[in-house]
Amino acid sequence: MLKKILFSVLFYTLTTGLSLASSKLPVLSGVGGNFTATDMYGKTMQLDDYKGKVVLLGFGYTNCPDICPFTLGYLNDLYTKLPKYRQEQTKVLFMTIDPKHDTPKHLREFISYFNKDFVGITAQTKAQTDHIANLFKIKYKEIGENVPVEDIRIVVKKQDKKAGEDKVRLYDHSVTIYLIDTDGEVRNVSYTGTTQEEFVANILSLMPKSNIKIENLRLKKTAKNARATAIYGNITNMSNQDDVLLGLSSSIAQHTALHETKIVEGFARMVHRENQILKPNQTLMLKPMSYHIMLMGLNKPLENNDVVEVILKFKYAGDIPIQLKVVR
Amino acid sequence: MMRNLLKFKVLPAAHHYAKAFCVLNIRKGLTILCCFALYVTTAHASDGGFKAQQSIAEQNQDLNGAIYSIMRWYEDVLKHRASKRYYPENIQNIQILEAKLLTTPRDNIALKVWMGYLKNGETKIQQVKENFVFDFNRGHRFVGLNKLSSKAIYSDASLGEYDVNYYQQRRFVYAWLAFMDDNANPKLLKKAIEDAHYQWEIGTQKFSGLLLQALNRRNTLMGKGRHFLRSIDSEKVDGKLQLTLLSSWRGVSPKNKPSIAKIEQIIELKETANGYKILRIKEQHLLPDIAPWEKLLC
Numbered sequence: 001m002l003k004k005i006l007f008s009v010l011f012y013t014l015t016t017g018l019s020l021a022s023s024k025l026p027v028l029s030g031v032g033g034n035f036t037a038t039d040m041y042g043k044t045m046q047l048d049d050y051k052g053k054v055v056l057l058g059f060g061y062t063n064c065p066d067i068c069p070f071t072l073g074y075l076n077d078l079y080t081k082l083p084k085y086r087q088e089q090t091k092v093l094f095m096t097i098d099p100k101h102d103t104p105k106h107l108r109e110f111i112s113y114f115n116k117d118f119v120g121i122t123a124q125t126k127a128q129t130d131h132i133a134n135l136f137k138i139k140y141k142e143i144g145e146n147v148p149v150e151d152i153r154i155v156v157k158k159q160d161k162k163a164g165e166d167k168v169r170l171y172d173h174s175v176t177i178y179l180i181d182t183d184g185e186v187r188n189v190s191y192t193g194t195t196q197e198e199f200v201a202n203i204l205s206l207m208p209k210s211n212i213k214i215e216n217l218r219l220k221k222t223a224k225n226a227r228a229t230a231i232y233g234n235i236t237n238m239s240n241q242d243d244v245l246l247g248l249s250s251s252i253a254q255h256t257a258l259h260e261t262k263i264v265e266g267f268a269r270m271v272h273r274e275n276q277i278l279k280p281n282q283t284l285m286l287k288p289m290s291y292h293i294m295l296m297g298l299n300k301p302l303e304n305n306d307v308v309e310v311i312l313k314f315k316y317a318g319d320i321p322i323q324l325k326v327v328r
Numbered sequence: 329m330m331r332n333l334l335k336f337k338v339l340p341a342a343h344h345y346a347k348a349f350c351v352l353n354i355r356k357g358l359t360i361l362c363c364f365a366l367y368v369t370t371a372h373a374s375d376g377g378f379k380a381q382q383s384i385a386e387q388n389q390d391l392n393g394a395i396y397s398i399m400r401w402y403e404d405v406l407k408h409r410a411s412k413r414y415y416p417e418n419i420q421n422i423q424i425l426e427a428k429l430l431t432t433p434r435d436n437i438a439l440k441v442w443m444g445y446l447k448n449g450e451t452k453i454q455q456v457k458e459n460f461v462f463d464f465n466r467g468h469r470f471v472g473l474n475k476l477s478s479k480a481i482y483s484d485a486s487l488g489e490y491d492v493n494y495y496q497q498r499r500f501v502y503a504w505l506a507f508m509d510d511n512a513n514p515k516l517l518k519k520a521i522e523d524a525h526y527q528w529e530i531g532t533q534k535f536s537g538l539l540l541q542a543l544n545r546r547n548t549l550m551g552k553g554r555h556f557l558r559s560i561d562s563e564k565v566d567g568k569l570q571l572t573l574l575s576s577w578r579g580v581s582p583k584n585k586p587s588i589a590k591i592e593q594i595i596e597l598k599e600t601a602n603g604y605k606i607l608r609i610k611e612q613h614l615l616p617d618i619a620p621w622e623k624l625l626c
Contacts, residue, residue, distance in 0.1 A: 027581050029550055029589035030613020033532035135531060137615035183583065189618065 023205035025179070025187040032178060032186035035132045037095065040108035040120035048184055053091045054206045055180040059138050061098035062110040063168045065152045067175050067192075068094075072114040074192040075177070078199050079115060085311075085319035089207055092118040095132065097140045097173055099123050103160055110156045136186075140173035181206045211239035212317045217286075219308055219326045222301045229302055231293040231324065232286045235312070237278035244315035245276045245284065252308055254297025261289045270294075275315075302326045391429070392509055392555065394437060394462050396502035397470035398427075401460070402441075403495035414478040416445040416454045421487035422495070435462045438476070444487040455481045497562055500604050501573060504595075505555040508543065524606035530613050539606065546611075551587055553579015558590075568607065569597040576616065590616040 032047075039045045047055070056075060060068035075092050082090060094111055096102035099122045102110075107120030123129040133140060146167040149157075158165065179188040179202055188202055217233030237243045248256045258273040268289065276291070278284055286292045302308070306326040311319050402422045404410035421444035430436040437460045442453050457476035463469045503517050526542035528535055535545050554577065561572040577589040593611045597604040 024586060026578075027585050027587040028616055028618075029577065029581075029587050030530040030591075031615055035532075181585075185581075185583075185585070187585075189615070 023181070023187065023202075025181075025202060025205060027181075028186045028189070031135075031137055031189075032180060032184075033135050034184060035135060037121040037123050037128070037132065038104055040104045040111060040122075042104045045119075045121060047093075047180070050091045050093075050180075051184050052182050053089055054182060054203050055178075055184075056090070056092045056203070057095065057136070057178040057180060058093070058176070059095050059097055059133070059136070059140070059173060061096050061171060061173070062102050062106060062156065062158070063098065063149075063152060063154060063170065064173075065154075065170075069114075069155050071175065071177065071192055072111070072118070074196075075118070076115045078196045078203075079117070081196065081200055082203065083321055085321070086204065086207060087117065089318075090203060094118060094120050095129075096120065096122045097129055097133065097171055098169060099125065099129055101158075101165065101168060103158075105160050106156075106158045109159065113156050136176075136178060138174040138176060140171050142169050143172050144170040179203065179206070182208070208318070211237065212243070212312070212314060212320055213238050214312070214320070214322060217322065217324055219295070219302060219306075219324045221304050221326050221328050222298065224301070226301065227298045228294060228296045229298065230286075230288075231295065231310075232288070234283050234285050235278070236283040237280060239316070240280050241316070242280070243278050243317055245278060246313040246315055247275070248293050248295075248310055248312050250295060250308065250310040252299050252302075253295035255295075257294045257296070258291065259294050260291050304328055391468070392502050392506035392557075393468040394460075394464075394470075396499060396506055397462070397468070398437065398439070398460055399495050399499040399502055401470070401473070403492060403499050406492040406495060412458075412473060412475065414456065414458075414475045416443060416447070416452070418446040419443050420446055420451070421490045423485075423487045423490040430459070433459075433461075435464045435471075436460065436474075437462070442481065442483075442485070442487060444490075453481045453483050453485065453487070455479055496603060497560065497571065500597075501557060501560060501571065505557060505575065509554050520603065520605050522605070525608040526611070527609065528611040530611075539609070542609075548582070550577070550589065551579050551581040553577050553587065553589075555591070565596070569599060569604070571595045571597065588616050588618070590614040 034046055034048045036044060036046050047057075058068075058071055058075065060071065062068070072094065079087060079090065079092060092115070094107075096107060102120075102122055104120070104122060107122060111118045111120040123132060147170055149166050149168055152168070152170070175191050176189045177191060177194075178186050179190060179199075181187045187206060190199055190202070213234075213236040215234040215236070217231060217235070219231055220229050222229045231248070235245065245258065247258065250256060258276055259270045260273055262269050262271050273291075276284055284291060304326060308324050308326065309321060310324055311321045313319050401410060402424075405415065405419055406422060408419075423442045423444075424439060425442060426438075426440040428438045430438055438457065439460065440455065440457045442455055444451055444453055446452075456478045459474040459476060461471040461474060463471050500517075500520070503520075507517055507521075521539050524539040526535075526537065526539040528542060528546055530546070530549055533549055535542050537545075555575045556577070558574040558576055559572075563570055563572075571594075573591075573593045573595065575591050575593070577587075577591055579587050581587040591611060591613055593609055595609050596607040598607055
């Protein structure tokens with residue numbers, strides 16, 4: 001129950017669109033850094049390719065009988081707790097410490113079992129693996145070889161098996177999950193014992209701030225049998241740079257549009273706006289006979305006190321999901 | 329037109345699979361954690377004086393210079409170059425038992441020490457409590473010393489390791505830490521850093537060169553912060569003194585982010601008439617001890 005309340009509070013914070021505090025997580029000086037490896041699609045990648053996203057990096061191997069599946073299940077669990085637009089700002093990487101066995105193809109099959117957004121990576125050689133392990137201060141060592149495959153619990157059987165791979169190696173390895181910020185700097189190390197609430201909060205604390213303030217945004221109750229309504233309220237750009245309101249999406253309407261009502265030759269005319277630039281500290285006041293967001297082709301009439309979920313889309317602040325109440 | 333509502337993915341079966349190993353993992357983890365906690369407790373209990381020095385260093389982020397003065401004072405006492413009327417004669421060893429930064433009176437550091445001294449061929453112990461008075465507004469200048477109490481103690485404790493070398497090494501180390509923090513008090517190190525070679529490795533960055541050049545590059549990379557000494561190991565290697573320092577560092581990165589480090593420095597020293605001369609320093613950054621499970625292996 002407590003977990004549910006905590007997540008509700010967290011989700012509410014996201015949906016209000018208010019600024020998130022900048023992270024208090026310290027940079028771990030001398031831990032991590034850019035490296036080159038091969039991803040599970042066989043392409044050369046660098047950690048720096050993911051600059052701009054928050055990266056969760058874990059180390060393990062596909063034959064791991066316990067902690068690796070557990071860690072990936074844990075990561076999937078917390079990843080799915082992030083709103084979709086925050087998932088897009090996050091990348092989960094899993095690096096194998098057994099590059100000889102874990103081919104890109106096999107890594108892809110293994111990782112996809114847990115989450116199709118996750119990316120498996122491998123170094124070409126043990127020396128490269130050691131270099132990356134040394135950067136992140138992780139430890140690993142082989143504790144057994146020639147272990148028959150049937151003696152261990154395998155999540156996904158290797159399809160591109162070579163001769164002799166009926167017997168595999170087992171390893172001891174660090175179980176840490178590195179939290180890397182949008183500049184590529186390690187900001188925390190966690191493991192599956194870290195509560196998911198804490199981990200999610202840490203991830204969000206590293207994401208770009210949402211500087212859009214939303215006040216009193218509401219939907220107008222529809223007239224009987226009407227299939228269109230409008231959104232009113234205030235949207236303020238709290239940042240020190242321009243942002244652009246690109247639009248809004250909602251599952252309850254077939255079309256949405258930003259309109260401005262203008263009086264032309266004594267008649268009120270609705271003018272369609274492709275987008276609306278918001279200067280720093282500028283408030284866009286959505287109100288009758290002025291700017292407003294139209295929802296057209298509603299699935300059903302809206303009743304008083306109904307709650308509708310919509311997503312405001314901004315050029316820089318990104319997608320901001322918000323729950324709106326229907327009022328008279 | 330955009331129409332997709334936010335969707336949460338349904339957990340795959342992997343989560344349930346993973347949970348099956350949870351109990352085994354936690355039991356193993358707890359055993360290792362208990363051992364680790366015992367190790368930490370034991371390691372720290374073995375040097376109460378050092379722990380006390382650490383604790384005062386953390387109360388104020390700018391105390392390495394002040395602690396340097398304390399170390400220098402006790403070194404001078406052990407070299408019989410300084411004394412107080414309430415001190416016994418023939419002091420051979422001094423162990424710091426407690427150290428506390430006081431808010432009243434301000435700029436005071438209160439110390440409780442045991443002084444081992446020779447009297448009639450026997451080793452005796454005097455417990456001294458005294459306040460070191462500093463002027464923190466003027467570069468932590470050591471102003472004076474106030475007696476709180478001094479009394480004989482009957483104990484068979486051996487204070488052997490807390491000798492002149494102990495304080496001479498710490499005087500040097502705190503001067504070095506203060507120098508790294510501010511680069512502002514080179515006189516504390518006198519000529520100890522001339523021609524010294526400094527090699528560091530911080531993540532993907534490496535540097536090797538003359539000390540001042542290396543330190544400047546390091547500060548540019550790390551940003552501004554303070555060092556806190558965690559441990560000192562000393563040994564003679566090929567006739568030279570080698571100190572291995574472990575320190576933690578807290579500061580702000582060049583991108584204005586809070587930053588921490590766990591730093592290991594191996595310092596090779598040549599002993600001189602006035603103290604030490606640094607020959608070379610080798611530094612690497614370790615995974616900070618931000619969680620006890622970092623040594624947990626699967």
